[in-house]
Amino acid sequence: MMGRNWQKTDATGAMPVRALVAAFLRERWDLVALVLLALAPLVIPALGGALGGQVTTLFIYCILALGLNVMVGYTGLVHLGIAAFFGIGAYLCAILTVPMYPFQMRFVTAALVSVLATAGVGLALGAPTLRLRGDYLAIVTLGFGEVVKVTLRNLEQITGGMKGLNPVPPPGAGLVVGGLDLGRAFAVDPRWFYYLTLLALAGVVVAMRRLENSRLGRAWVAVREDELAAAAMGISATRVKLSAFAMSSAVAALAGCLYAASLSTTADPNAYDFNRSIMVLCAVILGGLGSIPGTLLGVALLVGFDTVLAPWADSWIQQMEVNPSGSSLLSFSGWRLAIFGLALVLVMRYRPEGLIPSRRMAAELHKAHP
Amino acid sequence: MMPLLEVRDLEAGYGPIRALDGVSLDVAEGELVAIIGANGAGKTTLLMAISGVVPVRAGVIRFADRPLAGLAPHEIMRLGIGHAPEGRRIFPRLTVRENLELGGFTQTDRRRLEQDIAEACGLFPVLGDRLGQMGGTLSGGEQQMLAIGRALVGRPRLLLLDEPSLGLAPLIVAKVFEVIAALSARGIAVVLVEQNARAALKLAARGYVLETGRITLTGTGPELAADRRVRDAYLGEG
Secondary structure, three states: OOHHHHHHHHHHOOHHHHHHHHHHHOOOHHHHHHHHHHHHHHOOOHHHHHHHHHHHHHHHHHHHHHHHHHHHOOOOOOOOHHHHHHHHHHHHHHHOOOOOOOOOOOOOHHHHHHHHHHHHHHHHHHHHHOOOHHHHHHHHHHHHHHHHHHHHHHOOOHHHHHHHHOOOOOOOOEEEEEEEEEEHHHHHHHHHHHHHHHHHHHHHHHHHHHHHHHHHHHHHHHHHHHHHHHHOOOOHHHHHHHHHHHHHHHHHHHHHHHHHHOOOOOOOHHHHHHHHHHHHHHHEEEEEEEOOOHHHHHHHHHHHHHHHEEEEEEHHHHHHOOOOOOHHHHHHHHHHHHHHHHHHHHHHHHOOOOOOOOOHHHHOOOOOOO | OOEEEEEEEEEEOOOOOEEEEEEEEEEEOOOOOEEEEEEEEEHHHHHHHHHHOOOOOEEEEEEEEEEEEOOOOHHHHHHOOOEEEOOOOOOOOEEHHHHHHOOOOOOOHHHHHHHHHHHHHOOOOHHHOOOOEEEEHOOOHHHHHHHHHHHHHHHOOOHHHOOHHHHHHHHHHHHHHHHHHHHOOOOOOOOEEEOOHHHHHHHHOEEEEEEEEEEEEEHHHHHHHHHHHHHHHHHHOO
């Protein structure tokens, strides 16, 4: 889909270096970002500490948002319960690996099984709701999200209730490769998870790109644009929507597996509540519906703000000792949601198609009169 | 010889409204059949019922000797029925090329698909010039050509055209009808639904007049064009 324009201008040789670099960044932002992120832990020692864990979480949310983007962005189905699938993936992965259950699979096997099973759950939710659209589908997915959360909380014998399931062993637990105990390495140094999630994210981005340009990807968009016309093209809206449900759920489950493994616990069910779904949805909309770079940027801004910037600003304020009474008015976190909301309002006012819009959405929102 | 499309006593509608009330018609292989009628006569519903979008309440539709009852629209399309719906319904935010590719959605052979797209562009050279342009940026006439081109990429044996002249300048209408005649000459059967009765009957081998859900008159194109009632009601010569 992306033209390789910079190669053409390169051949003329007439372009100034700076413009050339800009064009290169625009076309190959993905490669540049990947290389920078891959090199970062070697240069920034903080990534070996708490920051590494936070960035890992960020990558996981990127995967989750790309999953949601399949439904909301490509297929145009409103989904307010993506966190439920995130949670189902996390809990399934935990059940398949924690010591209290007899399965105790390897992480990769457990992740694979969870992803497939969660795709099945997605189909089970999708099948009865196929004829719903817009607000109605939004309400069903919202309700499903709450049901999953409450179920996880109440099924104490299986899910551990509010305690969640733990300890989820790190990937490669018990595996020794060349004298290196992989499980221990993952447990001790957050950079292992950093690289694992970065790798998974890169894989998901590549997969999404290929999907965008596949028959299935075009069918998603066609159904979003005009179901009747799509049917006249021989596209089964039923099958296409179900595949979007399944794909979204599967990718969300992958994110959930990585989440549980990186925290070594599923955390309590509230980690998969409505707020989480909305946060991810906001990230996708802020970045640009149906746009891969937009979605990634949206997550980086929203979730990054929440998990990386806010704690950092709080500790900075504390160090400055301007807030001896501990008043929440003087802590950054107290203002977090207000800033968050204001930023969203501003973006929707001035750039409703998102920060990095997909080609199609930009055309929709800024079209001249027909 | 068996007709390619056979409609018998078809009833269809929406809720309490009965839009089609016992319609029967035949289309032979390669034949161009016009259906004329006023607004709300049921012309669009008839095409939608044939392509499976509107459910059939009673009666039978057979295509190539196969009953279509119970088939979903995409399955009917795969049997070889192309539908260029009313209002064109192109995908405005997809490029012309993507629109055409979707027309060949059921075609998995990439080479044949390219061939079909090239053929559609041969028929409508303007599409070939605008492959990279968004469908929504085309003019009305171009969008109509895209809608027909898109239906053709699926290699239909029967093409359902719903008001292809709607909202188009007379010059463009003439061009669109020229192409329809060319398609028919290639052996593709066409059901042409039109308000522009004069042009449609000039082109069609046979025609049907649809009035409030019933066929009230049928005959060859020239017969109908010469018919007193048709002239009064649809050709504005009353």
